[in-house]
Amino acid sequence: MNGGWFPMKWKVIEKSKLPILIEELTKEYEVFAPVKEKNVASFERVSPENQPSLDFRNTKKPLKEVFSPQTETVFTYRTDKKDVEIVEPPAVKGKMVLLDVRPCDARSFVLLDKFFSSGEHKDVYYLERRKNTTIVGLACNSPLSTCFCTSMGGSPFGKEGVDLLLQDINNKYLIETVTERGEELLKKFPWLKDAEKADTERAKKLSEEAENAVKSKVSVKDVVEKLDRMFNDPLWDQIYQKCLGCGVCTFLCPTCYCFDILDEEGKRVRIWDSCQFPCFTLEGSGHNPRPSGKERMRQRVMHKFNYVVKNYGEIFCVGCGRCVQECPVNLDIREIIRAISARQVE
């Protein structure tokens, strides 16, 4: 992978010692981790008052907001009669650590990187933050019934997108080094013990069990290619009917990246946008090329399972199941994929 670099030995940390590690980390890094409030876990900056929660399945919101916040001022400006002065936001200096990132979410960064770094104009706002961040993953021992990561190229112990991967082996975490950046971070904790063979064997067994525990499967094998011929398929008339056109699925999707640009007084702001909103494609003339939920639903499916495959070589779905859990009307993306699979098209 990285030339002559070989990952260092696997380490272990007792669960009771994790707070010490986190405290040390916060001295040097901005640490983000899942924090639970009531029953909702969300990624928040860790502080003495805001301590990570370890008993979480996954966070309600994905982590994309750490790199691409829902509302972001891209620059401020001042105008007078002659001149325009543009002030760029201060460069991102601080280093970040994202702790306890589920493998599906970590994998979403690999996909988002492709989008934000592609083309002639790279997205410096996203890339700057991304560059300064170390991702510490947390493998899933017990996937949810809505998880379908294994159908989307991921796995509960997946390593794509993580620098270090924590694996919960009862009373301790096994720490697997995945990248050089991960190793750099780990070097700061020389007190960590080396893993024993029993630890790695235990993790291997848990990994296999977790893989088998992902019961929800969908086949995308022919979906990508089939969609090429389904733009005008009557299927869209059926499946969009119950869609409310809200932004739950897209805003909670770890791989949806669309945004809108607003000029507010003295500043240019970008905010998350959703292809499910009518204004997403509303033109200045008043014409809307995607006038109804049908076209908008088709766009979401086409984009995730066809267009991006052509542009970036990957399906933009990591199977985290957030849209499945949170859709107000239980419009289940897995059912849509199955309906496409089952469709006879010419």
Next chain:
Amino acid sequence: MENIENSIREVAEKLLSEKKVDLIIGYEQGTLPLRTTPCFVDKVEDIKKLVWNASCDANLSKYVLGRKEKIGVIAKGCDARLIAVCAIEKQFPRENVVIIGVPCLGVIDRKKIEAKLGDKEVLEATVEDEQIKVKGEGFELVLPKKDFLCDSCLTCKHRNPPICDVFVGEKVPENTEADEFAEVSDLEAKSAEERWQHFKEELSKCIRCYACRNVCPLCYCKMCFVDQTMPAWFGKTNDLSDTIIYHVVRAFHVAGRCVDCGACSRACPMDLNLRELIKKTEKIMKERYGYEAGVSLEEVPPLGEFKMEDPEEFIK
């Protein structure tokens, strides 16, 4: 429940086969435990998909909007009332809709079950009379249904649809005791500062996904005020000030029209209590105008007409 389900199917079949309606909008089994999903039936052979149970929580009146065909729609008390409100507001001709009224003792709030179970996931659930049996990895629990109903259902005064064309099943006793404005009274008892803190904490979690608006049958504007860009009346960011103004203006817009079906709170992915602010407007309408939305097809909503005797003590 099963009887009601059968009766619903019989009524639906009759309406469809006699061509009284072109489409039945009801519920079918969802893909997750304790979930149903809206179902659109235009063929008699699909009628068997229709279900009725305590998870039929979607407000189907939303789907009547914007349709040209004749529709039969399964309606709980709250759904029927919203069809009435939309009909008074001329969103569709009343005669285009056959309201299939169903008595309802409340729908289950899955968020309450999730909160109770913490990180345990429900993999299987059955509802029998007053009990919800939930099963998952290594646990099996029997929960009393009454503790896991949606808040809006706990104080519902119209378990039997006040307006409908066909009534399915038998009438259930109305809940006359519960104080539907208890939550509002709690809010009123707080100081302005405490209320501000409360709304600030709650609404700062909003992600502006508009599920609350889009699920609401009263939000039928072709262009919502927050979506307008020329001019942009309100900010679209998730900064607190933009978010609060969205929710406050929406509360004003549904004042005197909202029937507290609770769909907005159920739809919210961030678990915000979106009902309480709107409930306050409902209380004001009741106190000032003696008006209750969706119980009459004749009475014009107070904010839609002017009467000489309208209270106007605010004009000094």
